[in-house]
Amino acid sequence: MSVSVVILAAGAGTRMKSTLPKVLHKICGKEMLFYSIQEALKISDDIHIILFFEHKRIQDYVQNTFKNQLKHIHFHIQNHSKYPGTGGALIKDDLQNPIPTKYEQILILNGDMPLITKEQIEQLIVHKTLIAIGIFEISNPNGYGRVIIKDNQVKQIIEEKDANIDIKSIKTVNAGVYLFEKKVLQSYLPKVKNHNAQKEYYLTDLIQLAANDGIGITPVFVDRENFIGVNSKLELSIAQDLMLDRLRTRAMQQGVIIHLPHTVYLESDVIFEGECEIEQGVFINGETKIINSHIKAHSVIENSTIKNSKIGPMAHVRTNCYIDDTHIGNFVELKASELRGVKAGHLSYLGDCAIDKGSNVGAGVITCNYDGKTKHRTIIGKNVFIGSDSQLIAPIQIQSNVLIGSGTTVTKNAKEGDLVISRTKQENKTGGFYRFFKPNQSK
Numbered sequence: 543m544s545v546s547v548v549i550l551a552a553g554a555g556t557r558m559k560s561t562l563p564k565v566l567h568k569i570c571g572k573e574m575l576f577y578s579i580q581e582a583l584k585i586s587d588d589i590h591i592i593l594f595f596e597h598k599r600i601q602d603y604v605q606n607t608f609k610n611q612l613k614h615i616h617f618h619i620q621n622h623s624k625y626p627g628t629g630g631a632l633i634k635d636d637l638q639n640p641i642p643t644k645y646e647q648i649l650i651l652n653g654d655m656p657l658i659t660k661e662q663i664e665q666l667i668v669h670k671t672l673i674a675i676g677i678f679e680i681s682n683p684n685g686y687g688r689v690i691i692k693d694n695q696v697k698q699i700i701e702e703k704d705a706n707i708d709i710k711s712i713k714t715v716n717a718g719v720y721l722f723e724k725k726v727l728q729s730y731l732p733k734v735k736n737h738n739a740q741k742e743y744y745l746t747d748l749i750q751l752a753a754n755d756g757i758g759i760t761p762v763f764v765d766r767e768n769f770i771g772v773n774s775k776l777e778l779s780i781a782q783d784l785m786l787d788r789l790r791t792r793a794m795q796q797g798v799i800i801h802l803p804h805t806v807y808l809e810s811d812v813i814f815e816g817e818c819e820i821e822q823g824v825f826i827n828g829e830t831k832i833i834n835s836h837i838k839a840h841s842v843i844e845n846s847t848i849k850n851s852k853i854g855p856m857a858h859v860r861t862n863c864y865i866d867d868t869h870i871g872n873f874v875e876l877k878a879s880e881l882r883g884v885k886a887g888h889l890s891y892l893g894d895c896a897i898d899k900g901s902n903v904g905a906g907v908i909t910c911n912y913d914g915k916t917k918h919r920t921i922i923g924k925n926v927f928i929g930s931d932s933q934l935i936a937p938i939q940i941q942s943n944v945l946i947g948s949g950t951t952v953t954k955n956a957k958e959g960d961l962v963i964s965r966t967k968q969e970n971k972t973g974g975f976y977r978f979f980k981p982n983q984s985k
C-alpha cells in the first residue's frame with residue numbers, strides 16, 4: 543500500500559510518573575510501541591518513528607525487536623526544545639520541512655495507542671481526501687481533544703487545556719490517528735503557532751488552519767476500544783484489560799474452555815492447540831504453547847510447552863520447561879526442566895532436571911540445583927520412584943528402575959535396579975517423653 547506511517551513517540555510521558563519512557567511500558571508482555579510498529583508494518587514499507595526523550599533507549603529497543611524489518615523503519619529526533627508538541631514532531635529541523643516520507647499519503651499515529659489494528663487504520667486510508675481524522679464518542683472525554691464538526695466536516699480540534707466549559711462538554715474526541723496528503727503538511731506546518739496553554743506546536747492546529755481555507759476534513763468514526771490513548775498508569779491498566787479481553791476471546795473462539803475469563807492473564811504469543819481447559823486465576827506468559835492440557839486454578843506458566851498434561855492447582859512452571867503426558871500437582875515449582883510421563887503431585891522444586899516416563903516424584907522432593915556458584919542438572923530415568931522429602935544434590939544421574947527411600951539425601955549417582963537410602967536408624971527410647979514433659983494431670 544502506498545502510504546507512509548509516522549509514529550509519534552517523542553513525548554516525555556510526564557503523566558506516567560515513571561523513569562521508563564511511556565511507549566516502552568508493557569501491555570500483555572509487550573511494549574506499547576511494539577503494537578504500533580507491528581500494525582504499521584502490515585500496511586506500509588515506510589515507517590518513521592519520532593523520538594526525543596530517552597531516544598537512544600527506545601531506538602535500541604526497536605532495533606533489537608524488529609531486526610529483520612529495519613530497512614522499513616526510519617528514526618527521527620524531534621527538535622523538541624525549539625518545536626515541542628505533536629505538530630513539532632512532524633518537523634525535520636525547521637517548520638518549512640516536514641519529515642521526509644516515501645509516499646504522498648501520510649498516516650500519523652500517536653505512539654500511545656497500543657490497541658490499534660490494521661483493519662481500523664485502513665478505514666482512514668480508503669478515504670481519498672486531503673485530510674482524514676479518526677474520531678470517536680466517549681462518555682468521559684477527559685484529556686482528549688474535542689472535535690468540532692459542521693456539515694459533516696471537521697472544523698477544529700480544541701485541546702482539553704485550552705477548552706472552556708462548553709467545549710469540555712463535547713463528547714466527540716480526536717482519536718490520535720490522521721491521514722494527510724504530503725502537500726497539505728508542507729503548506730500548513732509552517733503556519734502552526736504555539737499560542738496555547740502548553741506553548742506547544744499542536745498537530746491538531748493544522749486542522750483548523752486547513753479548515754479555515756476551505757479544505758474538507760473527513761471525520762472517520764473509529765472504534766473507541768481500539769484507539770484508547772494511554773497517558774497514565776490507570777489508562778495502561780484499562781488498555782491491558784481490553785487487550786486481555788481480545789486474547790481470551792480469541793482463545794475461546796479456538797475452542798479453549800476458560801473459567802471466569804476476567805481472572806485469566808494471557809499474552810499475545812501464547813498458543814493453544816487441541817482441547818485445552820484453563821481454570822480461574824491462571825497466568826500464562828511468553829511464548830508458551832499449551833496442547834491438549836488442563837491448567838487448574840491459580841497456576842503460573844511461563845514461557846514453556848505443556849502437552850497432554852494436567853497442571854495445578856497452584857503450580858508454578860517457570861521458563862523453559864517441556865512437560866508432556868505429566869501430572870503436576872499443587873505447590874510444585876519447575877524451572878528449565880523436561881518431564882515426560884511423570885507424576886509430581888505435591889510440594890516439590892524440580893529445577894534444571896529431566897525426568898523420564900513412569901517416574902513418580904513424592905511430596906517435598908527437591909532437586910538441589912545450585913551450589914552457590916553454578917546451576918547443575920539432575921537426570922532421572924524411567925520408572926524411578928523418589929520417596930517423599932528426598933533431596934537430589936546436582937549434578938546427579940539416576941538411571942531407570944531405581945527406588946529412592948523417603949527422606950534420602952542423594953549425593954551419588956544411582957545405577958539401574960538400585961535401592962537408594964540414606965536414613966539414619968530410628969531409635970525409640972522408652973519413657974523418653976517424660977524426661978521433657980510432665981504427665982498430663984487431667985487425663
Ligand code: UD1
Pocket residue numbers: 550551552553554555592593620622625626627628630631652653654685686687688699701715716717718744745746770771772773
Ligand atoms: C493527543 C491529541 C488529542 C487527542 C489524544 C488522543 C494533540 C495536541 N493532542 O493528546 O487531541 O485526543 O492525543 O489520544 O495532538 N509526542 C511527540 N512529541 C511531542 C509531544 C508528543 O512525539 O512533542 C507524542 C507522544 O509521545 C505521544 C503522542 O505524541 O505518543 C501524543 O502525545 P500525548 O502527550 O499523549 O497527547 P495527548 O495529550 O494524549
Ligand code: MG
Pocket residue numbers: 652654771772773
Ligand atoms: Mg496521549
